[in-house]
Amino acid sequence: xxxxxxxxxxxxxxxxxxxxxxxxxxxxxxxxxxxxxxxxxxxxxxxxxxxxxxxxxxxxxxxxxxxxxxxxxxxxxxxxxxxxxxxxxxxxxxxxxxxxxxxxxxxxxxxxxxxxxxxxxxxxxxxxxxxxxxxxxxxxxxxx
Numbered sequence: 231x232x233x234x235x236x237x238x239x240x241x242x243x244x245x246x247x248x249x250x251x252x253x254x255x256x257x258x259x260x261x262x263x264x265x266x267x268x269x270x271x272x273x274x275x276x277x278x279x280x281x282x283x284x285x286x287x288x289x290x291x292x293x294x295x296x297x298x299x300x301x302x303x304x305x306x307x308x309x310x311x312x313x314x315x316x317x318x319x320x321x322x323x324x325x326x327x328x329x330x331x332x333x334x335x336x337x338x339x340x341x342x343x344x345x346x347x348x349x350x351x352x353x354x355x356x357x358x359x360x361x362x363x364x365x366x367x368x369x370x371x372x373x374x
Contacts, residue, residue, distance in 0.1 A: 258306025265298030308364020
């Protein structure tokens with residue numbers, strides 16, 4: 231006997247691509263804006279990287295901003311999505327370690343970090359994929 235709960239779960243399961251799309255769009259916009267902002271104010275980004283002790287601050291600011299812009303665009307479009315989400319996750323881990331770690335006084339303060347939120351969203355994309363509303367999905371369905 232199929233229950234109302236089973237029907238509801240089945241219906242929700244058909245639309246799993248919706249939260250994946252919303253997650254991708256959110257992450258994409260955030261990182262595109264961040265990367266573009268750093269690139270257009272590269273001297274400020276370099277200065278900040280220098281202040282928090284990141285080695286080779288200019289090269290790392292250039293690398294980080296370019297990666298955020300390019301990988302953010304890929305995530306937004308759903309192109310090479312899982313691969314593009316990995317360097318963004320690493321950038322957020324580095325941001326937590328270098329810029330946020332000394333400000334964290336408790337585990338609850340860790341879990342409200344914006345960078346942690348991004349890591350969680352990126353992990354959803356890495357492990358669940360981009361969903362049906364993506365270039366990756368279209369490329370997989372195209373006969374070769």
